[in-house]
Amino acid sequence: MLVTIIAGARPNFMKIAPIIEAIQLASQEGRDISYRLVHTGQHYDKKMSGDFFEQLGIPEPDVNLEAGGGTQAEQTAAIMVRFEKELVSQRPDLVIVVGDVTSTMACAITAQKLSVPVAHVEAGIRSGDWSMPEEINRMVTDSISNYFFTTSEVANQNLLNAGVGLDRIFFVGNTMIDTLLKQQPNFRAPQFWDELGLKKKEYLVMTLHRPSNVDDPEQLARLLNVLEEGTEQLPVIFPVHPRTRNNMQKFGISTNYVKGVEPLGYLEFNYLVQHAKGVITDSGGITEETTVMGVPCMTLRTSTERPETCTIGTNELLGTDSEALRKALQVLFAGEWKEGGIPDLWDGKTASRIVQALLQLHQPQDVALV
Template identity: 80%
Template structure:
């Protein structure tokens, strides 16, 4: 059995690393299973892709489609054309896609048009917000997927409600947490730790990249002003996404307590998260990591596709109103944040369950 595994953007790499390891273990155990790793090139900056292969021990891709850049439509088209050629030259028994990036959707469509079955890891999650390109990617991918591997009971219900039969839904847990737990002993202190006088639970860390937060100058400025004045002199470390960096310069926003740094590698970033007083973000994946590490998390979005991080974990959905962030900071700094727990099956063993299920499905 040959599986083509798709990685296109930063979150994908964390999700495929344990699957690659699990396939290798199954093969070593006598299973007739192998993989071909395809990097679509959707993210092509070294900090956003190359470092992840190095830090997470992922082997060099068997193919790089180099389909980065352009509009959503241009990128989707480039991935589909190049992946079609890849599949025709190296036809697998299954295409495995992860997450909800453009590569996920584009490769799922291409595989199905060539009558190759598709497995979707992290299937069934929904935000209900169709303004997010990721939500469109999820809906399209799940509408043509054959085998659904899910992270939560909420995702299971979303799929069942859309008419997917139970025998195609496999509740396995979260492969991102497999990577997190495996790599936690390897987390490394970033080079600026001493320069900014950082100390355990005595700083905040923030990521912002969504248009609703960073494309409007007044909104971005108001959010950062809350952190400048409401962090009680705690430094705020802000690894700046390229999109956000351009907007900070365009709007002429000056910062003092908020320390901007270049995008960080996985091991350095999660070192900061683990030891932070709290995290402010508009990302989805980070809310999963903070939940498992027990770190308070404030999400600057009006919806989330990961409600278990709020219902069970340490995350709170604040919306995009800067006043809500101010109140949340007061709660955090008064040590009144909820403790939270860890969702079922987020135990570091998810990839093994995925590969076991695939071996059973394909009888290898």
């Protein structure tokens, strides 16, 4: 059984690393499974791509489609045209797409057009916010996938509500957490740790990149002002997305306690998160990592596709109101943040469950599954 695995953007890399490792292990044990890794090139600079391959031990891709740049439509088209040629020359038994980036949707469509089955890892998650490109990617990908590997019971129910048969849904857990637990012993302090005089649990970490938070100068200024005033003079370490940095410069926004730094590698960023007093973010994936590491997390969004990080984990959904952030910081500094727990099957064994399911699916129809 040959599977083609798609990776295109930074969030994908943490999700594919354990799947590749599990396939390699199964192959070494004599199981009939091998893989071909296709990097679409959606994220093409070293900080967003190359560093992650190196740090997570991901093998060099079999091919890089180099389809980065341009608008979302241009990028989608470039990926589809180039991936179609890849599938024609190297036809697999199955294509695995992960997450919800442009590459996920584009490659799923291309595979189905050529009658190659598609398995979606991290299927079924929904925010309900159609203004997010990721939500469109999720919905399109799930509407045409053959097999669905899910991270939560909520995702299972979303798929069932959409008419997906239970026999095609596999509740396996979260491959992001496989990577987190494996790499946790390797986390390392970033170079600026000593330079900024950082101490464990005496700083905050922030990531912001969504238009609702960073494109409006007044909104961005309000959020940063709350952090300047409400963190009891603790530093806020802010790996700045290039788009956010450009906006801050354009808007003439400067900060004191909020310390802007360059984007970080996986090991350095998660070292910061693990030892932070709290995290402020508008990302989805980070809320999963804070949940497993037991770190208080404040999400500056009105909806989330990962509700289990709020109902079970350490995350709170604040919306985009700066006053809600101020109140959440007061709760944090009062020592009253909720403790949280870890969702079912977020145990570091998700990839092995995925590979076992793939092997069972690939068995001849007359062979009974054990």
